[in-house]
Amino acid sequence: MAVKVISPGLSTSVQDLGRPGHYHVGIPEGGGMDRFATRIANLLVGNDPDAAVLEATFMGPELEFTQSAIIAVTGGDLPPKLNGEERPTWESFPVKAGDRLSFGFLKGGARAYLAVSGGIDVPVVLGSRSTYILGALGGHQGRTLKAGDELPVGEGSGKAGLSLPANLRRARSSLAELRMLPGMYWHRITEAAGNRFFEETWKVAPEADRIGYRFRGGTALEFVEREQPFGAGSDPSNIVDACYPYGSVQVPSGTEPIVLHRDAVSGGGYMMLGVVISADMDLIAQLQPHTPARFVPVTLEDALAARTEQRAALARAEGHLAG
Amino acid sequence: MSIRFNFGGDEHIFGEVSEEMSLTSFFTGLSMTNAVRTAGIRGVTEICPANASFQIRFNPDIVKPQDLLSELKSMEEAASKADPVLKTRIIELPVYFQDPWTRETCLRFRERHQDPSSTDLEYSARINGYATVEEFIAAYSGQPWFVSMVGFVAGLPFLYQMVERKKQIQAPKYLRPRTDTPKLTIGHGGCFAAIYSVRGAGGYQMYGITPAPIYDPTRKVRYLSDDMCLFKPGDIVKFKAIGRDDYDATLEEIEANRWQPTVRDCTFSLKDFNSDIYGTNAKLMELINGR
Numbered sequence: 328m329a330v331k332v333i334s335p336g337l338s339t340s341v342q343d344l345g346r347p348g349h350y351h352v353g354i355p356e357g358g359g360m361d362r363f364a365t366r367i368a369n370l371l372v373g374n375d376p377d378a379a380v381l382e383a384t385f386m387g388p389e390l391e392f393t394q395s396a397i398i399a400v401t402g403g404d405l406p407p408k409l410n411g412e413e414r415p416t417w418e419s420f421p422v423k424a425g426d427r428l429s430f431g432f433l434k435g436g437a438r439a440y441l442a443v444s445g446g447i448d449v450p451v452v453l454g455s456r457s458t459y460i461l462g463a464l465g466g467h468q469g470r471t472l473k474a475g476d477e478l479p480v481g482e483g484s485g486k487a488g489l490s491l492p493a494n495l496r497r498a499r500s501s502l503a504e505l506r507m508l509p510g511m512y513w514h515r516i517t518e519a520a521g522n523r524f525f526e527e528t529w530k531v532a533p534e535a536d537r538i539g540y541r542f543r544g545g546t547a548l549e550f551v552e553r554e555q556p557f558g559a560g561s562d563p564s565n566i567v568d569a570c571y572p573y574g575s576v577q578v579p580s581g582t583e584p585i586v587l588h589r590d591a592v593s594g595g596g597y598m599m600l601g602v603v604i605s606a607d608m609d610l611i612a613q614l615q616p617h618t619p620a621r622f623v624p625v626t627l628e629d630a631l632a633a634r635t636e637q638r639a640a641l642a643r644a645e646g647h648l649a650g
Numbered sequence: 651m652s653i654r655f656n657f658g659g660d661e662h663i664f665g666e667v668s669e670e671m672s673l674t675s676f677f678t679g680l681s682m683t684n685a686v687r688t689a690g691i692r693g694v695t696e697i698c699p700a701n702a703s704f705q706i707r708f709n710p711d712i713v714k715p716q717d718l719l720s721e722l723k724s725m726e727e728a729a730s731k732a733d734p735v736l737k738t739r740i741i742e743l744p745v746y747f748q749d750p751w752t753r754e755t756c757l758r759f760r761e762r763h764q765d766p767s768s769t770d771l772e773y774s775a776r777i778n779g780y781a782t783v784e785e786f787i788a789a790y791s792g793q794p795w796f797v798s799m800v801g802f803v804a805g806l807p808f809l810y811q812m813v814e815r816k817k818q819i820q821a822p823k824y825l826r827p828r829t830d831t832p833k834l835t836i837g838h839g840g841c842f843a844a845i846y847s848v849r850g851a852g853g854y855q856m857y858g859i860t861p862a863p864i865y866d867p868t869r870k871v872r873y874l875s876d877d878m879c880l881f882k883p884g885d886i887v888k889f890k891a892i893g894r895d896d897y898d899a900t901l902e903e904i905e906a907n908r909w910q911p912t913v914r915d916c917t918f919s920l921k922d923f924n925s926d927i928y929g930t931n932a933k934l935m936e937l938i939n940g941r
Binding site: 561574 | 656657658659660661662664666668669670671672695696697698699700701702703704705707710711715799800801802803804805806808815818820822823839840841842847848850865867878879881882883
């Protein structure tokens with residue numbers, strides 16, 4: 328069984344739940360940017376939650392199947408079409424040999440996840456099938472898909488007609504509220520700049536990918552004056568190169584915040600204002616450029632409570648699918 | 651000296667040993683991360699040493715953030731007191747300085763540079779007080795470097811030269827980053843050298859290129875078949891300046907998969923180093939030069 332790529336879409340890659348454990352040599356965890364959608368797509372087609380799926384960004388690919396399978400599309404609102412006929416998202420349906428899957432225009436969110444029963448069976452590299460594009464590692468030849476690629480699929484046994492109702496999915500809103508724990512190098516900016524950072528509404532910039540999301544539209548930060556430490560570099564936003572947490576909010580030159588995501592660069596020389604909490608990483612994955620966004624300060628206790636809540640939401644969805 | 655600890659969201663603890671770079675801070679960070687690795691704390695998923703700081707990633711569903719923080723703090727005293735002796739290795743890396751490829755790239759992005767009328771090497775030699783590019787390269791390749799961090803992208807080492815502070819080479823990053831840097835470029839920004847493991851954007855001054863791959867996701871290169879990244883934090887690197895003929899010959903050997911870098915096990919004592927920098931370095935370099 329295989330999936331043939333007729334056209335690749337804008338940026339489509341093989342992803343699973345990632346490869347932790349190699350960040351100290353600069354290899355990020357990677358994996359589906361929207362973890363909830365990745366897991367649910369797999370469960371809908373009878374796979375383990377960590378099977379490999381296709382992550383399509385903004386625009387879907389066109390694919391042909393060489394054998395029957397059960398498939399499902401989750402995540403952003405990118406309507407699948409089977410041989411030209413629209414099919415629902417968040418619901419499993421059958422395909423047979425020679426069938427073509429394409430997608431309509433994106434109606435909401437940013438990334439869709441396509442699971443095929445049996446999972447995309449590219450080689451496991453460092454414990455994962457995820458594509459790390461910057462390092463040309465994993466996935467299908469270490470890169471996004473191209474027309475003419477053929478992806479092997481494992482043996483599966485899903486059933487059609489399984490679906491996740493809307494009330495068990497994350498609700499989408501027109502203003503993204505990214506909860507963040509201030510810290511790291513927060514002390515480098517003035518109190519007024521810190522207050523403004525949270526009060527202002529930012530917008531997702533076009534530079535938004537698997538590495539990170541850039542935001543624009545707020546006021547440039549004012550830094551607390553200091554003599555730059557030895558080795559840090561001369562810009563007030565420079566630090567001696569340090570590790571970057573997933574979700575960390577760096578502000579090069581104090582102008583445009585960048586939130587690092589699953590394919591984060593693992594370190595560098597820009598100060599960070601804090602870190603977006605783990606429960607809001609999936610939300611970022613579904614933001615389109617120009618979406619208004621605000622950063623909302625929370626405490627560690629809030630972050631842990633949100634994480635517990637997120638796990639409960641996943642458990643409810645899993646419970647529903649387990650019947 | 652006391653480590654500044656900070657929660658990076660709900661999954662990371664960040665520890666800043668000092669704001670400024672120093673070998674002592676690097677060693678304290680390395681001792682901390684080694685202690686965390688040895689302790690085998692349940693729920694810890696990533697242990698990342700950096701130049702003068704470090705980062706621990708954890709799963710808060712398995713280990714409570716405050717408990718992990720207390721455990722790290724309890725290790726701090728031992729880590730900063732420990733006589734920093736490191737069992738490590740010294741790696742000799744051939745570098746073709748003033749090569750045509752970084753030179754071409756350097757000229758292509760001149761308008762993004764502090765001094766468009768000089769090359770990166772001419773500019774860096776001048777601002778560091780060297781009369782000629784050749785003297786600058788002699789200083790660059792004459793004393794070894796510590797791998798003080800690996801990251802940004804896969805396998806990219808940050809290197810800190812093992813000389814006293816007043817001899818540290820410093821250079822600003824480009825005014826605006828380039829959109830291109832040749833793969834395996836030796837670059838310099840702030841007080842750090844870096845080796846670009848993959849082709850891509852970059853802001854460091856460019857001095858030369860090594861024929862030796864340092865990252866191989868396909869693991870076909872013979873010395874990268876186990877670990878796809880050559881460098882680990884704590885490695886010592888000695889650049890060996892080579893010319894075009896040596897570069898071409900080495901490249902040919904690499905393409906036939908016959909070449910591998912000279913690597914020797916060694917022990918490094920920070921105390922010995924601080925009391926006699928150049929004597930300590932000379933002994934290290936004997937390991938790769940002596941047969």
